[in-house]
Amino acid sequence: MSVIEIAKALIACPSVTPEDAGVMDVLQTYLEPLGFTVHRIHSNDPEGAPTENLYARLGDTGPNLCFAGHVDIVPAGDEMKWSTPPFAPEIRDGWLYGRGAEDMKGAIAAFVAALQEIGVPEKGSLSLLITGDEEGDAINGTPKVLEWLHARGETIDACLVGEPTNPTYLGEMCKVGRRGSITCALEVYGKQGHVAYPHLADNPVSRLVDMLHAMQHHALDDGTEFFPPSNFEVTSIDVGNPTVNLIPGKATAKFNIRFNNVHTGKGLEIWLHDICQQYAGEGKYALNARISGDAFLTEDAALTTALCHAVEAVTGHQPKLSTTGGTSDARFIKDICPVIEFGTTGMTAHQVDERVEVKVLEDLARVYAQFIQNYLSE
Numbered sequence: 045m046s047v048i049e050i051a052k053a054l055i056a057c058p059s060v061t062p063e064d065a066g067v068m069d070v071l072q073t074y075l076e077p078l079g080f081t082v083h084r085i086h087s088n089d090p091e092g093a094p095t096e097n098l099y100a101r102l103g104d105t106g107p108n109l110c111f112a113g114h115v116d117i118v119p120a121g122d123e124m125k126w127s128t129p130p131f132a133p134e135i136r137d138g139w140l141y142g143r144g145a146e147d148m149k150g151a152i153a154a155f156v157a158a159l160q161e162i163g164v165p166e167k168g169s170l171s172l173l174i175t176g177d178e179e180g181d182a183i184n185g186t187p188k189v190l191e192w193l194h195a196r197g198e199t200i201d202a203c204l205v206g207e208p209t210n211p212t213y214l215g216e217m218c219k220v221g222r223r224g225s226i227t228c229a230l231e232v233y234g235k236q237g238h239v240a241y242p243h244l245a246d247n248p249v250s251r252l253v254d255m256l257h258a259m260q261h262h263a264l265d266d267g268t269e270f271f272p273p274s275n276f277e278v279t280s281i282d283v284g285n286p287t288v289n290l291i292p293g294k295a296t297a298k299f300n301i302r303f304n305n306v307h308t309g310k311g312l313e314i315w316l317h318d319i320c321q322q323y324a325g326e327g328k329y330a331l332n333a334r335i336s337g338d339a340f341l342t343e344d345a346a347l348t349t350a351l352c353h354a355v356e357a358v359t360g361h362q363p364k365l366s367t368t369g370g371t372s373d374a375r376f377i378k379d380i381c382p383v384i385e386f387g388t389t390g391m392t393a394h395q396v397d398e399r400v401e402v403k404v405l406e407d408l409a410r411v412y413a414q415f416i417q418n419y420l421s422e
Contacts, residue, residue, distance in 0.1 A: 047409045051153035055133040055142035061116040061180040062093035074156050075100045085192050092183030095176045103169030107201035110171040111155045114178030117144040118394050125396045138402050145400040147393035151206030158412035168420045178373050186373040202347050203383040205374045208390035214404045215361030219385035221341035223302045225371050226309045229332045236293035245291040252295040255323045270367050271304030309335030337375030344382035346422050354414035
């Protein structure tokens with residue numbers, strides 16, 4: 045079956061996080077005839093939403109080359125604004141329309157099409173790790189499958205994540221790492237009072253402003269060869285004060301730091317507490333920090349070379365090795381094996397009328413097939 049027909053079948057399932065909507069069944073029907081042993085892993089950690097995951101493997105010898113991705117999607121939004129129904133995939137003017145076409149059901153379809161082309165590898169194993177909560181909390185997806193694999197004593201030796209990595213054209217960029225991310229909610233406590241009698245109150249807003257100023261104007265680093273400088277961004281400030289003559293008793297802020305491999309999330313959390321202590325003192329603030337992943341850089345020459353040679357052979361382009369963009373499930377996989385990312389373009393991901401060029405999917409399937417042959421032959 046063609047990559048386009050596979051993509052259409054996956055897109056037709058409205059698998060908005062964390063709903064499965066039958067999409068794993070569709071994927072399983074393509075993999076089992078190719079000889080894959082398919083496992084369905086249902087995760088139900090109470091901190092996240094119940095999630096259906098899939099792990100499939102062909103072969104039982106090493107190395108085990110894995111393709112990782114997600115079939116969950118973001119909501120379509122106002123479907124009346126779509127020029128075609130988001131879950132009724134349609135080809136128009138050489139483009140495949142539908143929610144998930146770029147992020148990232150199209151890439152999963154391309155990998156399955158590549159598997160159909162190459163058949164059973166002469167040596168090594170091929171596997172797929174597909175999750176249903178990457179667009180959500182990412183609690184019951186990839187981390188749970190990795191725990192399941194560890195309990196079975198099964199290893200992955202290298203991994204390709206099929207996230208959309210190319211800004212404008214196929215072959216432009218692959219990701220050899222990702223920045224880390226720490227998201228924080230900060231509360232600063234004071235004493236409510238009248239603005240005309242500030243000596244009888246304790247204004248938390250002033251201290252919060254001083255804290256944020258100190259955080260934002262501290263140069264965390266100058267960047268590295270593969271990473272830009274780390275950046276601190278305030279996303280919300282709120283005091284819940286409807287009046288102009290009242291000093292509030294509490295002020296809150298939210299912010300995010302995207303950081304490179306000069307830092308760790310834990311190290312940045314300690315730095316943030318130091319600043320809070322300096323301007324507020326013990327018991328005068330609460331900092332809730334969520335580290336969604338540390339920065340990492342993949343320096344596995346065999347994996348990078350196999351992919352870059354495949355991309356150049358199919359597209360004629362030598363991809364730029366980059367760490368730009370947000371986070372992905374590679375942040376979990378990098379703890380067990382080298383990981384690299386390459387997929388479609390990302391120009392319409394999450395947008396109304398999400399779409400991917402048909403030729404891009406067809407060429408991506410060829411890239412994946414060549415990549416598999418390159419890596420396993422080495």
